[in-house]
Amino acid sequence: MTDMTESEIHDRPQTPASDGCLSVRNLTTVFTTKRGTVAAVTDVSFDLRAGETLGIVGESGSGKSVTAMSALGLIPQPPGKVVSGEIWVGGKNLLALDRRSLRAASGSDIAMIFQDPMTSLNPVHRIGAQIAEGILTHQRRPSKADKEAARRRAVELLAAVGVPAPERRARQYPHELSGGMRQRVMIAMAMSCDPKVLIADEPTTALDATIQAQIMRLLREVQQRTNVGIMLITHDIGLVAQNVDRVLVMYAGRVVEMGTVEEVLGNPKHPYTVGLLRCTPSRLPADSVRRRLTPIHGLPPNPTDLPPGCSFAPRCSLRGDRERCLLEQPELRPAPTDDHRSACHFLEEVTP
Amino acid sequence: MFHSTQQDVVDPTEPVGEELLRIEGLKIHFPLGRRRRGQYAETVYAVDGVDFTLDKGQTVSLVGESGCGKSTVARSLVGLVRPTAGSIRYKGMDLRTASRSQMRMLRREVQIVFQDPFASVNPRMRVRDIIEEPLRVQGIERDKFVAEELLEMVGLQPVYANRFPHEFSGGQMQRIGIARALALKPRVLVLDEPISALDVSIQAQIINLLMDLQDELGLSYLLIAHDVAVVRAVSHRVLVMYLGRIVEAGPEVLSDPGHPYTQALLSAIPSAEVSSRGSRKEIILEGDVPSPTDPPSGCRFRTRCWKAADVCAEEEPGLLDRTGLGALNACHFPVRE
Numbered sequence: 063m064t065d066m067t068e069s070e071i072h073d074r075p076q077t078p079a080s081d082g083c084l085s086v087r088n089l090t091t092v093f094t095t096k097r098g099t100v101a102a103v104t105d106v107s108f109d110l111r112a113g114e115t116l117g118i119v120g121e122s123g124s125g126k127s128v129t130a131m132s133a134l135g136l137i138p139q140p141p142g143k144v145v146s147g148e149i150w151v152g153g154k155n156l157l158a159l160d161r162r163s164l165r166a167a168s169g170s171d172i173a174m175i176f177q178d179p180m181t182s183l184n185p186v187h188r189i190g191a192q193i194a195e196g197i198l199t200h201q202r203r204p205s206k207a208d209k210e211a212a213r214r215r216a217v218e219l220l221a222a223v224g225v226p227a228p229e230r231r232a233r234q235y236p237h238e239l240s241g242g243m244r245q246r247v248m249i250a251m252a253m254s255c256d257p258k259v260l261i262a263d264e265p266t267t268a269l270d271a272t273i274q275a276q277i278m279r280l281l282r283e284v285q286q287r288t289n290v291g292i293m294l295i296t297h298d299i300g301l302v303a304q305n306v307d308r309v310l311v312m313y314a315g316r317v318v319e320m321g322t323v324e325e326v327l328g329n330p331k332h333p334y335t336v337g338l339l340r341c342t343p344s345r346l347p348a349d350s351v352r353r354r355l356t357p358i359h360g361l362p363p364n365p366t367d368l369p370p371g372c373s374f375a376p377r378c379s380l381r382g383d384r385e386r387c388l389l390e391q392p393e394l395r396p397a398p399t400d401d402h403r404s405a406c407h408f409l410e411e412v413t414p
Numbered sequence: 415m416f417h418s419t420q421q422d423v424v425d426p427t428e429p430v431g432e433e434l435l436r437i438e439g440l441k442i443h444f445p446l447g448r449r450r451r452g453q454y455a456e457t458v459y460a461v462d463g464v465d466f467t468l469d470k471g472q473t474v475s476l477v478g479e480s481g482c483g484k485s486t487v488a489r490s491l492v493g494l495v496r497p498t499a500g501s502i503r504y505k506g507m508d509l510r511t512a513s514r515s516q517m518r519m520l521r522r523e524v525q526i527v528f529q530d531p532f533a534s535v536n537p538r539m540r541v542r543d544i545i546e547e548p549l550r551v552q553g554i555e556r557d558k559f560v561a562e563e564l565l566e567m568v569g570l571q572p573v574y575a576n577r578f579p580h581e582f583s584g585g586q587m588q589r590i591g592i593a594r595a596l597a598l599k600p601r602v603l604v605l606d607e608p609i610s611a612l613d614v615s616i617q618a619q620i621i622n623l624l625m626d627l628q629d630e631l632g633l634s635y636l637l638i639a640h641d642v643a644v645v646r647a648v649s650h651r652v653l654v655m656y657l658g659r660i661v662e663a664g665p666e667v668l669s670d671p672g673h674p675y676t677q678a679l680l681s682a683i684p685s686a687e688v689s690s691r692g693s694r695k696e697i698i699l700e701g702d703v704p705s706p707t708d709p710p711s712g713c714r715f716r717t718r719c720w721k722a723a724d725v726c727a728e729e730e731p732g733l734l735d736r737t738g739l740g741a742l743n744a745c746h747f748p749v750r751e
Contacts, residue, residue: 121613121614121615122613240702242702243702270479270480270640270703271479271640271642271679271682271683272479272678272679272682272698272699273479273702274682275681275682275696275698275699276698276699276700278684279698297613297614298684299614299686300683300684300685300686301684303684303685303686303687303688303690303691304684304685304690304691305684323688324688327686327687327688328688328689337615338614338615339686341614341615341617341618342614342643342686343617343618343621343641343643343644343646343647344642344643344683344685344686354622354625355617355618355621355622355647356618357615357616357618357619357622358615358618359619361583361585361586361616362613362615
C-alpha cells in the first residue's frame, strides 16, 4: 500500500525528461486479494533514453514484471489496478489513453517480448501470419495489397532477426521451431512496427546458455539498427553487467537503487544490492573451488504485510539495532550524484 | 545441528576416497512412435556411452544444456529409468543383477533431491509425514522426533513439522526436500537442479547448506546443474555433457577448458563484472543443438564447432587425457597449453 497522499504525488515533477523515449513517473500498481490490497509496485519513476538499455533487476515478486505490464496496459483488472502515475512514450501518457488509443500505441510506440516464447505464440497459426497480424492491426481496413505487403514484410523481418530460410519458416507453426528460433520470431514481431521502446521481460531465462548468447547479440544488433530503447528485465546480474547502460534495482515493489551499470555494480550504495552481488556465484573468482557463498539471510517480505519502514530492514546486515529503518520509509536520494541514487537511510555507510 | 544418534552415517574406519558409484558404458535410449516389425520409427539417444565414478565425500557435477542427458543419468542412478546398456555399480554391486534386498539397501543409501520442491511432494501431506515417508516405506522404526531433528538439520524450525507445503517459500520447501532425502541416512545424494527454481539470494543459502551437510555427514553428491558458476564453486570434479556424451571431465575444466564446447559454454555465460565488458573473448555458437534422435556422425559437436575438420565427421573422438594434465577431453583438437 502506498502511504502517500494524492497531493504529495502531484508535488513531484510531472513533465517527462526531454531526451527520454520512455518516462515513468510515480507508478503505483496494486492488486486486490482476499487478504487485502497488495502494492506490487510503489512509486516507481525512471527514464529510458533512445538507443539505451535499462536493466531492471530484482527477485521474484519484486515488481519488475508488473512495472512492465503496467506500461503496456496488460495488468488484469480486476484484481489489478494502476492507482497512480504516468507513463510517457512519444509525447503521450499511456495511462491517460482510452482503450483504443492504447491499442494503437502498443506495438507502434512500445512493444514487449516475454520469457516463454511458446506461450506467447499462437500454436495454431503460422509464424508468418502471426507477424503479419501485428502489422495489419495498425492499418484501418487493410486491402488485399496491404495483406500481401504485410506477408512480405514478415519474411523480411524473419530474415532480419537471423532466421535461416525465412520463406519456409514463415509457413511453419510454432512447435516446429526451437526455443531460440521462437524467441527470434518474438523479436521480429515486436520490431514489426518500429517501436520506440522494447520491453524484454526475462527474454533468455527459458533458453540455454549458448542460445542466450545468440539472442542477446541479436538484441544488440537490432538496437544499433533502430535506436530502440530497451528495458531489460532480468534476475541475472551477468546479463546486466554485460548488456545494459543503466540499472534499476527493485525490492518489494520499490526502486532501492538506480544508476549507471558501472556505479551500481561496481560501487553499490544499497545493502540489498551489496547482498545480491555477494551471493552471485559468478562473481566468485574463477579459481575458487569449494568456496562458501555469502547469502542474504531470511526471506523476502510478504507483500500483503510489508514492514512500515524499509522493506529490506529485517534482512539488512547494516541496520544493527537502529530504529529509524523500521519506522521510516527511505526515499531515493543522490549517492552522491543524481546519476546514482539509493533508498537507504545510511547509504554513506554502505561498502561493497 | 548435527545429531549423531540420527545421522551417524560416517564410519570412521572407512578410508576417504572410497569409490561408491561406478558407471561404465551407460546408454539410455528411448524408442519413439509405434513398433513395426520389431523396429521403432525413431530412437532418442538420451545417454549414449557415459563413464564416471563417484567417491565418498566428493561432489561430481554434470553440466550441459537441456537435452544433453544429464537428468537422465541422474534418474538412472536411483532406478527411475532403466539403462539400455552399460552398468551402474554401487559399492561393486551391479544394479541389473542386484537382489531385492540389495535394491532395498541401494534405495536407502542413494537418494534424490528434485528441481521443483513443490512438484515433488504431496500438497495434502504435513511436512512431518513427507519427511517420515521414506522411513515408513522402508519399514524402519522411527523415533518420535525424527522429523523435528531433520528439520533442524536443514536449518528450519522444528515446529514446521505440523505445517503443509503451501505455507512455505521455495527455498524453505527445498530444505524440506533435502530433509526427506536425508531421512534414510543416505551416503549418496543425487541433486537434480536443486537450486535452479530458486531466487539468487536463496540459492546461496541452499548451496551453503548442502556443503555444510556434506562436511558433517560425509555425503557424496552427484550434482546436476546448468549454472556453471555454481558448479565451479562447489565441485571436486566436473563432467561436461553434450548430446548424450561426456565431452570433457576433470577438476578444473570450468576454469581451464580444453574442449571447444566447454569454451563456448563458458564464453556464453555473461560475466558479472562490468569491467570485463567488451574485453572478453566471445564465442557465440551458431545454430541449435542437433536432435538426439539423429546425432551427427563422429564428434557430436562438429556441426557447431569452429575447429571441425574431416576427421571429426569420420572418427568419434574418445574421452582421453590428451594434454597429459589429468583432464579428460573428447576432441581431436584439444587446446594445448
